[in-house]
Amino acid sequence: MGDIFTNLGLGFGVVFQFVQWTPAFLGGISIPIPVNILLCLIGALVGTLVGVLPGIGTIATVAMLLPITFGLPPVGALIMLAGIYYGAQYGGSTTSILVNIPGEAGSVVTALDGFQMAKRGRAGPALAIAAIGSFFAGCVATVLIALLGAPLTRIALAFGPAEYFSLMVLGLIFAVVLAKGSVLKAIAMIVLGLLLSMVGSDIETGASRMAFNIPELADGLGFATLAMGLFGFAEIIRNLDAGGETDRKLVQEKVSGLMPTRRDLKETTPAILRGTVLGSILGILPGGGAVIASFAAYTLEKKVAKDPSKFGHGEIRGVAAPESANNAAAQTSFIPLLTLGIPPNAVMALMVGAMTIHGIVPGPQVMQKQPDLVWGMIASMWVGNLMLLIINLPLVGIWVRLLRVPYRLMFPSIVVFCCIGIYSVNNAPTDVMIAGAFGLVGYWLIKHDFEPAPLLLGMVLGPLMEENLRRALLISRGDWSVFLTRPLSAVLMAIAAALLILAVLPSLRKKRDEVFVESEN
Amino acid sequence: MNWYGRSLASGFLAVLAGLGFSSQVQAQTYPTRNITMIVPFAAGGPTDVIARIVTGHMAQTLGQTIIIENVVGAGGTTATTRAARAANDGYTLITGHMGTHAASVPLYPKLAYHPQKDFEPVGLLAGTPILILARKDFAPKDLKEFIAYVKANESKVNAAHAGVGSVSNVSCELLNSVLGVKPIGVPFNGTGPAMNALVAGQVDYMCDQIVNAVPQINGGTIKAYAVATPERNPSLPNVPTTAEAGLPAFQAQAWNAIFAPKGTPPDVVAKLNRAIVKALDDENVRKRLLELGSVIPPAADRTPAALGTLVKSEIAKWTPVVKPVN
Numbered sequence: 089m090g091d092i093f094t095n096l097g098l099g100f101g102v103v104f105q106f107v108q109w110t111p112a113f114l115g116g117i118s119i120p121i122p123v124n125i126l127l128c129l130i131g132a133l134v135g136t137l138v139g140v141l142p143g144i145g146t147i148a149t150v151a152m153l154l155p156i157t158f159g160l161p162p163v164g165a166l167i168m169l170a171g172i173y174y175g176a177q178y179g180g181s182t183t184s185i186l187v188n189i190p191g192e193a194g195s196v197v198t199a200l201d202g203f204q205m206a207k208r209g210r211a212g213p214a215l216a217i218a219a220i221g222s223f224f225a226g227c228v229a230t231v232l233i234a235l236l237g238a239p240l241t242r243i244a245l246a247f248g249p250a251e252y253f254s255l256m257v258l259g260l261i262f263a264v265v266l267a268k269g270s271v272l273k274a275i276a277m278i279v280l281g282l283l284l285s286m287v288g289s290d291i292e293t294g295a296s297r298m299a300f301n302i303p304e305l306a307d308g309l310g311f312a313t314l315a316m317g318l319f320g321f322a323e324i325i326r327n328l329d330a331g332g333e334t335d336r337k338l339v340q341e342k343v344s345g346l347m348p349t350r351r352d353l354k355e356t357t358p359a360i361l362r363g364t365v366l367g368s369i370l371g372i373l374p375g376g377g378a379v380i381a382s383f384a385a386y387t388l389e390k391k392v393a394k395d396p397s398k399f400g401h402g403e404i405r406g407v408a409a410p411e412s413a414n415n416a417a418a419q420t421s422f423i424p425l426l427t428l429g430i431p432p433n434a435v436m437a438l439m440v441g442a443m444t445i446h447g448i449v450p451g452p453q454v455m456q457k458q459p460d461l462v463w464g465m466i467a468s469m470w471v472g473n474l475m476l477l478i479i480n481l482p483l484v485g486i487w488v489r490l491l492r493v494p495y496r497l498m499f500p501s502i503v504v505f506c507c508i509g510i511y512s513v514n515n516a517p518t519d520v521m522i523a524g525a526f527g528l529v530g531y532w533l534i535k536h537d538f539e540p541a542p543l544l545l546g547m548v549l550g551p552l553m554e555e556n557l558r559r560a561l562l563i564s565r566g567d568w569s570v571f572l573t574r575p576l577s578a579v580l581m582a583i584a585a586a587l588l589i590l591a592v593l594p595s596l597r598k599k600r601d602e603v604f605v606e607s608e609n
Numbered sequence: 610m611n612w613y614g615r616s617l618a619s620g621f622l623a624v625l626a627g628l629g630f631s632s633q634v635q636a637q638t639y640p641t642r643n644i645t646m647i648v649p650f651a652a653g654g655p656t657d658v659i660a661r662i663v664t665g666h667m668a669q670t671l672g673q674t675i676i677i678e679n680v681v682g683a684g685g686t687t688a689t690t691r692a693a694r695a696a697n698d699g700y701t702l703i704t705g706h707m708g709t710h711a712a713s714v715p716l717y718p719k720l721a722y723h724p725q726k727d728f729e730p731v732g733l734l735a736g737t738p739i740l741i742l743a744r745k746d747f748a749p750k751d752l753k754e755f756i757a758y759v760k761a762n763e764s765k766v767n768a769a770h771a772g773v774g775s776v777s778n779v780s781c782e783l784l785n786s787v788l789g790v791k792p793i794g795v796p797f798n799g800t801g802p803a804m805n806a807l808v809a810g811q812v813d814y815m816c817d818q819i820v821n822a823v824p825q826i827n828g829g830t831i832k833a834y835a836v837a838t839p840e841r842n843p844s845l846p847n848v849p850t851t852a853e854a855g856l857p858a859f860q861a862q863a864w865n866a867i868f869a870p871k872g873t874p875p876d877v878v879a880k881l882n883r884a885i886v887k888a889l890d891d892e893n894v895r896k897r898l899l900e901l902g903s904v905i906p907p908a909a910d911r912t913p914a915a916l917g918t919l920v921k922s923e924i925a926k927w928t929p930v931v932k933p934v935n
Contacts, residue, residue: 154652155677158661245809249795289683291796294716294773294934303690303721306683374805428808429824431801440801441653444820445661447900451824452808515680555798562795563767563811 096234099463102163103128103471124167127160128468131168132475135175136483142183142502143316143509143523145192146418147434149176152512154438162446163461167468169442173435174472177418178222178480181411185214186487187502189320191312191509193548194382194414196541199319201399201406208402212346212488217356219480220348221408222415225364226473229419232368233426233466238455240372240420241427247373249559250570254580255373256553259380261587262387263545274542277533281546282553284309291555292562304518313510313519314526314547318540320506321527324499326534346485348404356408359389363412371417374424374432378417379548385413419469426462429454639699639877640673646867647678647692647703649685655737655820655901659865660704662897663734666888671880684774685709686717693722697870699877702731706865711923712779715931724924728868729878730916732885735903736862738842739780740822741834741851743814744807752834752854755814759790766792769812771800773934780837780861781816783930787858807831818863819844819902837861844902862904864923866916878913886911 106120131153138149153172157165180191185202198218205214232240247255264274287298288308299305348356363385370381389409390396399406424432429450431437443450448458455462490498510519530540564570572578646664650656657679664675680688685708692703703709710724722728741752749755759766768785770778777800785791795812797803800821806812808830816837823844825831835854836842851859867885869878888894889905898905909915 151652151679245805248806248809248811289773289934291772291798292794296934301719303683303687306687374802424805428805428830429828430805430808432805437799437801438651438653441651441657444653444655444658444901447897449820449824449901452828452830453824514682515678555796559795559797562793565793 092234095463099467102460102464103467124164127164127168128171128471129475131171132175132472133479135172136179139176139179140182141509142189142320142506143312145180145312146176148513150435150438158445162448163464165442166465169439170468171472174476178476181218188323190315193379196544197382197386197410198407200541201403204402211491212484213348213352214407215484217348217404217408218411219477221360221412223473223477224360225412225416226419228364229368229416230470233423237423238427240423243372244374244424249556250574250577252556253560254571254577256549258580258584259549261584262383263542273538277538277542278546281543282550285547285550292558304516312513313523315544316506316510317523317526318530322530322534325531352404356405359405359409360412362388363409364416367413367416368420371420372423378421381413381417382410385409428452640671643673644675645678645701646675647680647688649688649709651681652679655818656706656865659735662894663888666891666894667884670884670887686713690721693727695870697872699873703868704865705868707863708776710920712927712931714924715928716774716934718933724920727871729871729873730913731867731869731878732882732911733866733906733916735898735905736864737818737903738836738838739816739861740819740836742817742822742831744810745832747813755834763790763792767795767812768792769795769803769806769815771803772796772798776863777815777817779931783861784816784859786930823902842902882913
C-alpha cells in the first residue's frame with residue numbers, strides 16, 4: 089500500500105512539474121509553468137475539437153495528431169497523447185448526442201438514447217451526464233490501475249482465441265437486446281452487419297473477398313464510413329423529408345435546462361457505478377474487450393431497469409452507463425501496455441509508436457525501468473479526465489446553442505464536415521462515395537423500421553469473431569470442443585446461451601416485452 | 610513587384626514544375642519546395658520510425674521540409690501504388706521495405722505496380738534483423754533442438770504471424786521452407802496481438818523484427834533462438850546468429866529504402882542519395898538507429914545501383930517462398 093502512494097506521488101510529481109520560464113520581455117523575471125498540465129490541457133482540448141468532427145474517431149484523431157507530439161520530451165508527449173485520446177473520445181460522444189453521428193463503436197450506444205434526449209430538448213443534461221459519468225469512471229479506473237495493474241494483467245493473458253470468440257458471441261446477444269423494435273429485424277440487421285464485415289481480405293489466406301477488385305475495399309469497409317452513412321447522412325435525408333421538418337422545429341423550441349436535475353443525478357448514480365465496474369473489467373482484455381464495454385453496460389441497465397421500455401426514447405441512464413463504461417475501459421485498456429509493453433488495440437499501438445520515436449520501446453520491465461513515465465501517465469489519466477470536465481461542462485451551453493441553428497443552414501455544414509472527416513481518415517475519395525451510398529441504404533432502413541445500431545455492432549464484432557474462431561480452430565486442429573472445454577470460454581458461452589433462451593423463448597419469461605417491446609409501431 | 614505578384618509568380622512556377630515542364634531546369638536548384646515522403650505504414654511502426662529519423666536529417670541537408678504522409682492499407686501496397694503514379698519530379702518519394710518492394714511481387718499477382726519497372730531506387734536506409742522467437746516454456750533450449758523438435762512435431766507446432774504478407778509472415782515462410790516443414794500458421798492482426806499470444810503461450814514460435822522483441826526477451830517473457838543476420842546485434846549480444854547456431858541458410862532482414870517514381874531525373878536521385886548517405890554518417894542518426902536494433906548499411910550498399918541490385922535479388926529470394934494470395 090505504501091508503495092502505491094510513493095508511486096502515485098512520483099506520478100503526480102511528474103505531472104505537476106514546473107519549468108521556469110524566463111521571457112526576455114519581463115526582464116529576467118522567471119515564471120514557473122506547469123508544462124505537463126498545460127500539455128494535457130492542450131491535448132484534451134485539441135482532441136475534443138478534432139474528435140467532435142463527425143467521422144473522426146479516436147484512432148483517426150490520435151493518428152492525425154501523433155506527429156505534433158514528436159518534438160516534445162517523451163513524458164510530455166505521452167501525457168499530451170493521453171489527453172488527446174480522452175478528448176477525442178469525449179468529442180465523439182458529443183456528435184453522437186447532438187447530431188446522431190457516432191464516430192466509433194462505443195458511441196453507437198450513446199447515440200441511441202443521447203440523440204433521443206437531444207430531440208426532447210435535453211441535449212444539455214445528456215452532454216453533462218456523459219462528462220460527469222466519464223470523470224467518475226476515469227477516477228475509479230485510475231485508482232484501479234495504480235492498485236491492481238500488475239495482477240490484472242493475468243486476465244489479459246488468460247484470454248486466448250477461444251475465449252475471445254465466446255466473448256464476441258456474448259456481444260452479439262447484447263446487440264439483439266439493444267434493439268427497441270422487432271427482434272427478427274434486429275437479428276436481420278446483425279447478420280447484415282456480419283456480412284458487410286466480411287468484405288476485405290481473408291485473414292488466413294489473404295484472398296480478396298467481396299471486394300470486386302476495388303483496391304480501396306481491400307482492407308474492408310471502414311466503420312466510420314458506414315456509421316457516417318447509416319446514421320449521419322440517413323438522418324439528414326429523413327429530416328429533409330416532410331415529417332422531419334416539424335420534428336426539428338420541436339427540438340429547437342423545447343431546449344430546457346442545461347444541467348442534469350437532482351432527479352437525473354439520483355437516477356444515474358447506480359448506472360454510472362455499474363457502467364464503471366463493467367467497463368473497467370472489459371477494458372483490460374486486449375483486442376475487443378473495450379469495444380463491447382459500452383453496449384454490455386447499456387444491456388445491463390436495460391435488464392435491471394424497472395421500466396425498460398423507456399430505453400431508446402431518451403432515457404438518461406442509457407447515456408450515463410455506456411459513457412462511464414466507455415471511459416473506464418479506455419483507461420484500463422492501458423494496463424497491458426503499462427505492464428506487458430504490448431499494445432492491446434490500435435490506439436495503444438500508436439502510443440507505442442510515439443514511445444519508439446523517442447527511443448523507448450516498452451516491454452514487461454517498463455514499470456521498473458521507466459517509473460516516471462508509467463506513473464506520470466497514470467497520474468495524467470486522472471488529470472486528463474479532470475481537464476475534460478473543466479473543458480466540457482462550460483462547452484455544453486455552446487453545443488446546445490448549435491442545435492438552435494436553423495436546419496437549412498445546419499445540414500449542409502454537417503454534410504461538409506462529414507465528408508471532410510471521412511476523407512481525412514484514409515485520404516480516400518472512395519470512402520466518401522461509400523458513405524453516400526450507405527446514406528441511401530440507411531434512409532431505406534429507417535423508413536422500414538430497421539435500426540442501424542445492431543448492424544454496426546455486427547460489423548464491429550464480425551471480424552473479431554471470425555478471426556478468433558479461425559485462430560481457435562487452427563490451434564485446436566479443427567476441434568470445436570475447445571469452446572466448451574476451456575473454462576473461461578465455457579462460462580461465457582453459458583451466459584450467452586442463457587441470455588439467448590431468455591430472449592428467444594418468451595414463454596419462459598412473462599416480462600419479455602419489457603426487454604424487447606416488440607412491434608410497437 | 611508586391612508580395613501578391615510574387616506569390617502569384619511562384620505559384621505559377623510551382624504549377625509548371627508540377628506539370629513536369631521544368632524537369633530539366635529544376636535539377637540544379639532542386640529542391641525548391643517541400644518534399645512529400647509517403648510511408649506505407651502507420652505512424653510509429655518500425656518503417657515509419659526509421660523514415661522519420663533519416664528524413665529529419667535529410668531535410669537539413671536539402672534545405673526543405675520533408676512531410677511524412679502515412680498511408681496505410683493492403684500491406685503497404687495502396688500507398689506504393691499511389692507513389693508509383695505520382696509526378697516523377699522528386700517531390701514525392703516513398704520509404705518502401707522488403708514487403709512493398711520485393712515480397713509483394715509473388716504475394717499479389719494483380720499488383721498495380723512493379724518495384725523495378727515503376728520506381729527509381731534512391732538509397733537504402735537501414736535494416737531490421739529478424740529473430741526466431743518462441744514462448745518461454747517451449748521445450749527446445751537452442752536452435753539445434755528447435756530444428757529437431759519442429760521437424761519431429763511438424764503437425765503439432767503453431768507458428769504465429771502478424772497477417773498475410775507481413776514481414777513476420779514471409780520471413781517465417783522462409784524459415785519453414787529452409788527447414789522443410791509446413792506447420793500451422795496462426796494469423797494475427799499486427800505484431801502486437803501476435804506478440805501477446807506468444808507471451809501468453811497460446812502459440813509456439815514466430816519470426817519478428819528485433820524492435821518489438823528486445824524488451825520482451827530481456828524481460829524473460831519470451832526467448833530468442835537466433836538472429837538471422839551475418840553478425841550478432843549489439844542490443845542482444847547473447848543471441849547467436851543463425852550461422853553460429855547451425856542454420857546459415859536462414860538470412861532475413863526487413864530492409865527499408867527510399868524510392869522515387871520511375872523517370873525521376875538522375876541528378877535529383879543523386880542529390881537525394883547524397884543526403885541519405887550524409888544522414889547515415891551522422892552521429893545522432895546512427896545512435897538512434899542502433900538503439901532500435903537496426904543495421905546501418907556499409908558505404909558500398911548505399912548507392913542507388915546497390916539498392917537496385919538488392920531489390921532484384923530480394924524479389925528472386927521471396928518468389929519461391931511466398932504463396933500468392935489468390
